[in-house]
Amino acid sequence: MNNNDILMRGQQITRRWGGLVALAGVSIDLRRGEVHAVIGTNGAGKSTLINILSGEIPPSSGSVELLGQDVTRWTQPRRARAGLGRSYQRNTIFPVFSVLENCRLAAQARVQKPWRWWEGAQSCKTSMEAAKDAAARVGLSDLLDRNAGLLSHGQKRQLEIAMCLATRPHVLLLDEPLAGMGAEETDRMLALLAELKKLHSILLVEHDMGAVFRIADRITVMVNGEVIASDTPKAIRASAEVQAAYLGGH
Numbered sequence: 001m002n003n004n005d006i007l008m009r010g011q012q013i014t015r016r017w018g019g020l021v022a023l024a025g026v027s028i029d030l031r032r033g034e035v036h037a038v039i040g041t042n043g044a045g046k047s048t049l050i051n052i053l054s055g056e057i058p059p060s061s062g063s064v065e066l067l068g069q070d071v072t073r074w075t076q077p078r079r080a081r082a083g084l085g086r087s088y089q090r091n092t093i094f095p096v097f098s099v100l101e102n103c104r105l106a107a108q109a110r111v112q113k114p115w116r117w118w119e120g121a122q123s124c125k126t127s128m129e130a131a132k133d134a135a136a137r138v139g140l141s142d143l144l145d146r147n148a149g150l151l152s153h154g155q156k157r158q159l160e161i162a163m164c165l166a167t168r169p170h171v172l173l174l175d176e177p178l179a180g181m182g183a184e185e186t187d188r189m190l191a192l193l194a195e196l197k198k199l200h201s202i203l204l205v206e207h208d209m210g211a212v213f214r215i216a217d218r219i220t221v222m223v224n225g226e227v228i229a230s231d232t233p234k235a236i237r238a239s240a241e242v243q244a245a246y247l248g249g250h
Contacts, residue, residue: 006030010063021225055079105163106163107130137196218231
C-alpha cells in the first residue's frame with residue numbers, strides 16, 4: 001500500500017488534562033481496506049484517541065488528517081460531512097423511530113437543505129436512498145418499518161453502523177461495537193466489518209481479543225497513553241512486550 005491508501009492519519013497526538021497526560025505522542029495511520037484495531041487496558045487512552053480523531057475534543061498538540069486535509073481544528077460535524085463516521089460504546093439510536101427513519105435522519109444530517117424549507121424532510125430522495133442503501137448493507141432491509149427500540153441488541157449495533165454508513169463516510173471509527181454480544185451476533189458483526197473494509201478504513205476499539213485477532217489487519221497496543229506496539233496480529237501476539245503489558249494478563 002502507498003500513502004494514497006491512508007484515509008486518516010494522526011501524528012504525534014498529545015492530550016493533557018491539567019497535569020495528567022492522557023495521550024503522549026500517539027501516531028496512527030488508517031488505510032482503506034484495513035481494520036485497524038486499538039487495544040489496551042482501561043485508562044490506556046483509547047477513548048481519548050478516538051474522541052480526538054472524531055473531533056469531539058482537540059489535541060493539546062499534534063495533528064489529524066482526513067483524506068489528505070488537515071482537520072485538526074475542524075468540528076465534529078464538519079469532519080462527519082467530509083467523510084468520517086463514528087459509533088459509540090452506548091446505543092445512540094432513536095428507539096421510538098423506525099429503522100428507516102433512524103437511517104434517514106443520519107443521512108439528512110449530511111445533505112441538509114435549509115434553503116428548501118418548504119419541502120417535507122421525507123421527500124428528500126437523496127436522504128431516503130442513502131438510508132435504504134445503508135440498511136441493506138448491514139442486513140436490515142427486512143426490518144425497515146420496525147421500531148428501533150424493538151430490535152435485538154445485535155441488531156441495534158448493526159443499526160448504529162447503518163446510521164454511520166448513511167452519511168456516506170470513507171472512515172469508520174467504531175467504539176466497542178461487539179460489547180454485550182453473544183457468539184452468533186459477534187460472528188454476524190465480524191462478517192459485516194469484513195465486507196465494509198473493502199471500501200472503507202475502519203478503526204476498531206474493542207475488548208474482545210478473540211474477535212480482534214479474527215478481524216484486524218493491524219493492531220495498535222496502548223499503555224498509559226502511549227503506543228507500545230503497532231503491527232500485524234501475528235507480530236502482536238508474538239511480542240514479549242505486549243504479552244507482559246497487556247495480553248499476558250488476559
